Amino acid sequence: MSTLDDHSKEIPEDTAGGATAAQSPEEKIKKQDNGPGGPIILFFILGLFASLIVGWIIFPKLLYSQKKQPIDFNHAFHVAEVENGCESCHFFRKDGTFSGAPKLEQCIDCHEEIQGVDPDEIKFVEEYVSKGREVPWLIYSKQPDCVFFSHAAHIKGADMECVACHGHIGESESLKVYEENRITGYSRDIWGKSIGGFKKNTWDRMKMDDCADCHQKNYAIIEKTGVKTPTKRFVDHMIEVVSPGSSISGKGTSVQTERDACFVCHK
Amino acid sequence: MKIGRRGFLSFVIGGAAGTALSPLPWKLTDDSSIWTQMWPWTPVPKDGETSYVNSVCTLCSGGCGITVRKIDERAVKIEGMKGHPINNGGACLLGLSGLQLLYGPTRIKSPLKRTGKRGQGGWEKISWKAAVSEVVEKLGNLRSKSQSHTVGFVSGSDRGTIPRLFERFLTAYGSPNLMRMPSVRDSYELTLHMMQGVQALPGFDFENADFILSLGSGIIDGWGSPVRMFRANSAWQNANVKVIQIEPRLSNTAAKSSKWIPINPGTETALVMGLAHVIIKEYLYDTGFILNYTNGFEDWKRLVMDNYSPDSVAAITGIDSGTIVVLARSFANASRPLAICGRGDGSSPVSLKGCTAVHALNALVGNVNKKGGVWAVSDTDYISWPEIEMDSKAAAGMQHERLDGAGSKKYLFSRYLMNRLPETVNSGAQYPLQALFVSGANPLYTLHDTKSTEKAFDKIPFVVSFSSYMDETAQNADLILPNHVFLERYEDVPAPVGLIQPVIGLAKPVVEPQFNTRHVGDVIIRMAKGLGGSVADAFPWDSYYSCLKETLNDNWETLVDKGFRSDTELMNPTLESSFDTVSGKFEFINPDTGSMPQFKPVSIEGDEKLYPLVLIPYDSIRLANSYIGDPPFAIKTVEDTVLKGKYVFVEINPKTARSAGLHEGQRVLLITPKGKAEVKIHLFEGIMPGIIALPRGLGHTAFDDYLAGKGINFNTLIGTVEDPDSGMDTAWGIRAKLSKV
Known part of the structure; x- marks a missing residue:
């Protein structure tokens, strides 16, 4: 058989020792290096560490660009001046919708004319108020419009504090640098300062899991007896996703979509 | 240290492990999914403050109230206004698509002056000042040469302050040539004048009628005020009101009616006369009304009895005589029967004899100016402006006969005959038209016989369009002075024709003007001021806004706030005061002309031997057929x-198709004496054999890519047929043939 024949030819060559004897000293070293053990693990560790450094340190630096707000703003000062806390400027409209970042209309009462010597205030009045241009604020908490989110339900309905999600921004004396994600265009505050997604406070991140943290807890309180195993929950959700409205009422729990699972919150 | 293959591999594996343990892949996955939501073509609604503005839709003459939802300064949705007397929350497809006419690409963004030849699409932007002074100079020259009467205005409507400003301008300037675009309203107005001696609008108490006889009127295909008609139609369905639809084609209206009776096209009046015959013969008519409130019944009765027996009518109409008898009986026995006419969306007049016959049928059952009947509604006249002091030039100009022949010896009682203008201009029989202004109308698209209209426009040296959109007429103008679109301007909207309730609506700006456009009312005032003298004196207002506010006076606040004003007390004319004829009664025979309701066939163009088929148009609520073209949504x-x-499809009965060897989807050449067009065949059981039908509202050469170049404009294939009694264009079809390509 040819295979056997090939081997039979190779063996004598190897055992002849001629080739080994002819090896140069360098080749010997190479052979030792390539052998099992230390050096290979070294390369592995090198690769491991290099990628960990890239992933944990370099990548976040590359991912975010640093942007300055058009003008600085002192939250602490303004909160002290107004009567109704955050809601004085970030108010609910008559129809219950949330106004978000204030517009000139809200600022103009006090800032129609320059009041002090603060260069940012002078810029604000000259560049924006007198020209009737809205300030293009960079919104730290802006997210894609993918869920039915109601500020009113959280603040009025569930009596939550603004701090729970937005942190202590109301106490800040100047606006921090806006770190814009180069891929998505949104602020770093959504994913959180920690690239690993670790958080200490409820306001450190604003991803879906962070909504879920709170919602799961309250869900468990509401439905003490209805705690489902993860498998059961997964199966139930899959059924609801594949066949929405298959519940007894024919309607899901979402007020907006009348569907279940993802569609309770997602548009 | 040299890196070998194994070393490299282990470095890569280490790298992969490290990467997996770093946030990089997971973060990138998350970010890339969010990135996909940022694609510029993904529609993301802007967040902002929601507000609502009450206004009136003026895309057709329906006069519906609308509530426009805004997010901050952007209008995002048009909804029907709840509680509005016409549409009560309802809206039609065109109205819903109205935002595309505000933000869409067909808008004219500034005044334009033609460069190069007419219709070639060469335009230069000019300032409003330059545009208005050019018009003023032209008009001033004509006036100084005593040719003020050679200036004409074409308007979509003649009611409300805007058309009245046109009229006022022309009167002060010295021209009798204000023309309104044709519709079945022309026929009805003339009918009311001939039979009741009144200058009034027709009103139909559909909401209280219990038997509807529609002579081809597209009740849910755009006839009358469309949303009012949808609502009436739904109410009839719920109340088991009989709706009988008479037309040669199974239209949407026919499909939703209680009974569809196919009829030979153009013979509807014969059927009406046949019904009158049965009603009179069987003494089913309202004897009280006939005896006390009518004149000339006996003569008309003789005509009816002598000529329109069910059998002879059956021979004309193709409707079985038994059906005619049954229909006549059920019509007369209903407590509030109502017959209406005006084919399709009612954009074409019907012959005077035809319209008077329908009115006579209503009179026969005593259903005139009564609950559930036909009313003569006098227009709510809230416009009282100071008298115009005409100078000698204006007075001399006004002495000339109108170019369209309305009010002339031949057509004494017709008010507007826009359909006759192309022919008059082309023949040059009267004085030439030196300048034409067009507002709220698109005659180069909507008038029958497009070629002849184009030829006439070529002969007019100065054409000015006030259109907000680049429509066919604007394309062929010399100067375009773009008006704000309906969501950017104030305008009073009188109750739509057909409504019996006096309603005034106010269209008001929902958003700021998006482009460098100007309100047509302001432009007219500027033009008058520019001309100076008595013309300027006739316009004492600084702006259209102040003119409108002053005109509406006490109603202003209510109108701004609510969007409409409606008198809850319905007008309730007594029968005694309804007839302003010499006899003080309803006249079956007009004493001045001796004209009597009867069937005189309106013969259509084309030799039967050369053109074996009959082509008729049809209308659909999905196809806007007025001066506005269909927006993309529609x-x-x-x-x-x-x-x-x-390709547009021509509807043909399978039998007719079979005998001609045509099959579904086949491309054919449709030829009429007026033109030809490549179309496709659609076999349709709902059309009578020997007849073919094309939709109206397609075949635009103007507007945007969504509309232009799609299908055929029906008006390019049909000619005009002048009604000898009224001068109106009563062409209902044309002979045609199909040839294979």
Whole structure:
């Protein structure tokens, strides 16, 4: 058989020792290096560490660009001046919708004319108020419009504090640098300062899991007896996703979509 | 240290492990999914403050109240206004698509002056000052040469302050040539004048009628005020009101009616006369009304009894005589029967004899100016402006006969005959038209016989369009002075024709003007001021806004706030005061002309031997057929059996198709004496054999890519047929043939 024949030819060559004897000293070293053990693990560790450094340190630096707000703003000062806390400027409209970042209309009462010597205030009045241009604020908490989110339900309905999600921004004396994600265009505050997604406070991140943290807890309180195993929950959700409205009422729990699972919150 | 293959591999594996343990892949996955939501073509609604503005839709003459939802400064949705007396929350497809006419690409963004030859699309932007002074100079020259009467105005409507400003301008300037675009309203107005001696609008108490006889009127295909008609139609369905639809084609209206009776096209009046015959013969008519409130019944009765027996009518109409008898009986026995006419969407007049016959049928059952009947509604006259002091030039100009022949010896009682203008201009029989202003109308698209209209426009040296959109007429103008669109301007909207309730609506700006456009009312005032003298004196207002506010006076606040004003007390004319004729009664025979309701066939163009088929138009609520073209949303809803790609389908009965060897979807050449066009065949059981039908509202050469070049404009294939009694264009079809390509 040819295979056997090939081997039979190779063996004598190897055992002849001629080739080994002819090896140069360098080749010997190479052979030792390539052998099992230390050096290979070294390369592995090198690769491991290099990628960990890239992933944990370099990548976040590359991912975010640093942007300055058009003008600085002192939250602490303004909160002290107004009567109704955050809601004085970030108010609910008559129809219950949330106004978000204030517009000139809200600022103009006090800032129609320059009041002090603060260069940012002078810029604000000259560049924006007198020209009737809205300030293009960079919104730290802006997210894609993918869920039915109601500020009113959280603040009025569930009596939550603004701090729970937005942190202590109301106490800040100047606006921090806006770190814009180069891929998505949104602020770093959504994913959180920690690239690993670790958080200490409820306001450190604003991803879906962070909504879920709170919602799961309250869900468990509401439905003490209805705690489902993860498998059961997964199966139930899959059924609801594949066949929405298959519940007894024919309607899901979402007020907006009348569907279940993802569609309770997602548009 | 040299890196070998194994070393490299282990470095890569280490790297992969490290990467997996770093946030990089997970973060990138998350970010890339969010990135996909940022694609510029993904529609993301802007967040902002929601507000609502009450206004009136002026895209057709329906006069519906609308509530426009805004997010901050952007209008995002048009909804029907709840509680509005006409549409009560309802809206039609065109109205819903109205935002595309505000933000869409067909808007004219500034005054334009033609460069190069007319219709070639060469335009230069000019300032408003330059545009208005050019007009003023032209008009001033004509006036100084005593040719003020050679200036004409074409308007979509003649009611409300805007058309009245046109009229006022022309009167002060010295021209009698204000023309309104034709519609079945012309026929009805003339009928009311001939039979009741009144200058009034027709009103139909549909909401209280219990038997509807529609002579081809597209009740849910755009006739009258469309949303009011949808609502009335739904109410009839719920209340088991009989709706009988008479027309040669199974239209949407016919499909939703209680009974569809196919009829030979153009013979509807014969049927009406046949019904009158049965009603009179069987003494089913309202004897009290006939005896006390009518004149000339006996003569008309003789005519009816002598000529329109069910059998002879059956021979004309193709409707079985038994059906005619049954229909006549059920019509007369209903407590509040109502007959209406005006084919399709009512954009074409019907012959005077035809319209008077329908009115006579209503009179026969005593259903005139009564609950559930036909009313003569005098227009709410809230416009009282100071008298115009005409100078000698204006007075001399006004002495000339109108170019369209309305009010002339031949057509004494007709008020507007826009359809006759192209022919008059082309023949040059009267004085030439030196300048024409067009507002709220698109005659180069909507008038029958497009070629002849184009030829006439070529002969007019100065054409000015006030259109907000680049429509066919604007394309062929010398100067375009773009008006704000309806969501950017103030305008009073009188109650739509057909309504019996006096309603005034106010269209008001929902958003700021998006472009460098100007309100047509302001432009007219500027033009008058520019001309100076008595013309300027006739316009004492600084702006259209102040003119409108002053005109509406006490109603202003209510109108701004609510969007409409409606008198809850319905007008309730007594029968005694309804007839302003010499006899003080309803006249079956007009004493001045001796004209009597009867069937005189309106013969259509074309030799039967050369053109074996009869082509008729049809209308659909999905196809806007007025001066506004279908916006993209609306054109999207047109079925594949009506329009596919650029081809429009001609409907043909399978029997007719079979005998001609034609099959579904086949491309054929449709030829009429007026023109030809490549179309596709659609076999349709709902059309009578020997007849073919094309939709109206397609075949635009103007507007945007969504609309232009799709299908055929029906008006290019049909000619005009002048009604000898009224001068109106009563062409209802044309002879045609199909040839294979």
